[in-house]
Amino acid sequence: RLMPELPKFDDENLKSYGDEEEELALSPPAALMSIMATQELLLENILECIPVGEFADIQPLSDEFCLVLGYLLTWKLTLAFFKAASSQLRVLYSQYLRRTKSLNKLLYHLFRLMPENPVFSGPTSEVPNKDTKTFFTEELHLDVK
Numbered sequence: 001r002l003m004p005e006l007p008k009f010d011d012e013n014l015k016s017y018g019d020e021e022e023e024l025a026l027s028p029p030a031a032l033m034s035i036m037a038t039q040e041l042l043l044e045n046i047l048e049c050i051p052v053g054e055f056a057d058i059q060p061l062s063d064e065f066c067l068v069l070g071y072l073l074t075w076k077l078t079l080a081f082f083k084a085a086s087s088q089l090r091v092l093y094s095q096y097l098r099r100t101k102s103l104n105k106l107l108y109h110l111f112r113l114m115p116e117n118p119v120f121s122g123p124t125s126e127v128p129n130k131d132t133k134t135f136f137t138e139e140l141h142l143d144v145k
Contacts, residue, residue, distance in 0.1 A: 003080040025099055026092035028081055032074065033100075039071040040105050052111045068113060075106060 027033055046064050050056050058065050082090055097103045 003077050003084065024092055025095035026089065027096045028078055028093050032077060032081070033096075033102075036071070036074050036078070036102060037100075039067065039074060040102065040109075042067050043071055043109050044105070047109060047112045050112045052108060054112065055115050056112055058113070071109070 046067065047056055058068055082093060085093060094103075
């Protein structure tokens with residue numbers, strides 16, 4: 001609930017960023033970016049031997065699973081922050097992500113984490129000649145209980 005409220009503080013100071021001639025960048029919340037930088041290093045260590053195109057087999061509830069989940073949830077917070085920001089602020093934030101290569105790292109990590117065949121193994125009614133359900137065709141309910 002807090003992330004959509006944060007960009008308005010940068011919005012108030014936006015006018016002070018327009019005076020310089022160099023390409024401008026503004027960091028999303030420093031605490032969030034600090035955690036993300038740490039998680040990027042940890043994920044790079046976990047996934048370093050897996051080339052892009054191959055996928056990592058992360059076992060549920062393992063230490064690696066918790067690290068990956070934390071990283072993806074950090075990106076979810078970052079995207080909620082971006083969604084609430086004005087278009088001018090989004091440009092500044094995206095410049096920061098471009099400089100730190102965080103978005104590139106996210107894509108590299110996603111392409112190593114995404115399974116080759118994302119078959120949905122949730123509760124389904126098995127009908128013999130029906131198309132296989134995947135994570136891309138079914139709505140997921142991620143409620144924490």
